[in-house]
Amino acid sequence: MNTSYEPAIHFQQVSFSANDKTILNLITGSFPKGKITTLVGPSGAGKTTLLKLCNGLLSPTDGQILIDNQHISTYEPTALRRHVSMALQAAPMIAGTVFENLALPRSLQGKKLTEQEAIQYLQDVGLDQSFLQRPTNKLSGGQRQKVSIARTLINQSSILLLDEITSALDRQSVQEIETLIATINKKYNVTMIWITHNLQQALSIGHYTWVMMDGELIETGKSSLLSAPTNPRVLEFVQGVNA
Numbered sequence: 503m504n505t506s507y508e509p510a511i512h513f514q515q516v517s518f519s520a521n522d523k524t525i526l527n528l529i530t531g532s533f534p535k536g537k538i539t540t541l542v543g544p545s546g547a548g549k550t551t552l553l554k555l556c557n558g559l560l561s562p563t564d565g566q567i568l569i570d571n572q573h574i575s576t577y578e579p580t581a582l583r584r585h586v587s588m589a590l591q592a593a594p595m596i597a598g599t600v601f602e603n604l605a606l607p608r609s610l611q612g613k614k615l616t617e618q619e620a621i622q623y624l625q626d627v628g629l630d631q632s633f634l635q636r637p638t639n640k641l642s643g644g645q646r647q648k649v650s651i652a653r654t655l656i657n658q659s660s661i662l663l664l665d666e667i668t669s670a671l672d673r674q675s676v677q678e679i680e681t682l683i684a685t686i687n688k689k690y691n692v693t694m695i696w697i698t699h700n701l702q703q704a705l706s707i708g709h710y711t712w713v714m715m716d717g718e719l720i721e722t723g724k725s726s727l728l729s730a731p732t733n734p735r736v737l738e739f740v741q742g743v744n745a
């Protein structure tokens with residue numbers, strides 16, 4: 503990984519075990535500020551576990567995690583979740599309207615979101631104001647993902663964790679979400695860590711990539727490393743995915 507970039511998140515010798523099983527083993531590396539880094543690797547490699555360590559949903563068994571140069575444990579948990587937001591494949595929503603879902607992050611802080619602000623956030627994700635009063639159970643998969651992303655914008659998070667947000671979507675929605683993420687990344691300078699099984703997506707959208715296998719970080723660097731891997735384990739993984 504190019505060390506000339508300021509890290510938004512730094513892992514130093516981080517390990518994580520659960521039920522006597524080592525899930526992550528001595529992970530050291532950084533996620534550059536304002537850039538999109540993809541996390542790729544076979545199923546069970548530990549990618550989601552690593553993401554959960556980044557926003558305090560899990561705590562390391564060993565090692566240190568720094569968020570914006572500050573030890574993760576020094577953040578108050580709700581402040582950390584605002585600073586580091588997460589969007590999931592299922593885009594979980596509360597029953598109710600899009601507006602109620604957008605207002606949720608604010609209401610949890612005892613604050614209000616105006617309709618005008620909500621419309622602005624919807625525009626940011628390419629949805630018009632007619633969506634405001636729509637029930638979330640009437641949204642398509644792509645629209646749900648857009649609302650879920652808008653909700654993270656309301657937190658004004660500087661770091662966004664994306665866990666396979668396009669894997670359940672049709673081709674057109676995938677393209678729309680990819681464009682949206684690239685636009686948000688540039689517009690708000692948000693650092694993004696994106697788990698994807700789609701190597702083409704990792705190549706085209708990610709600036710950097712982490713390749714994980716069996717709980718270890720086996721390669722990091724510019725995402726172009728995925729197109730011509732020199733590391734034999736990465737090559738084997740890429741050939742397996744493309745087979």
Ligand SMILES: Nc1ncnc2c1ncn2[C@@H]1O[C@H](COP(=O)(O)OP(=O)(O)OP(=O)(O)O)[C@@H](O)[C@H]1O
Binds near residue numbers: 544548
């Ligand atoms: N709390 C836990 N206790 C025991 N094992 C766990 C726990 N959480 C995760 N694991 C195991 O750790 C490994 C890594 O899981 P993780 O979900 O992080 O992988 P992943 O790379 O995100 O996989 P996928 O691509 O399939 O989502 C898996 O074998 C999983 O079964």
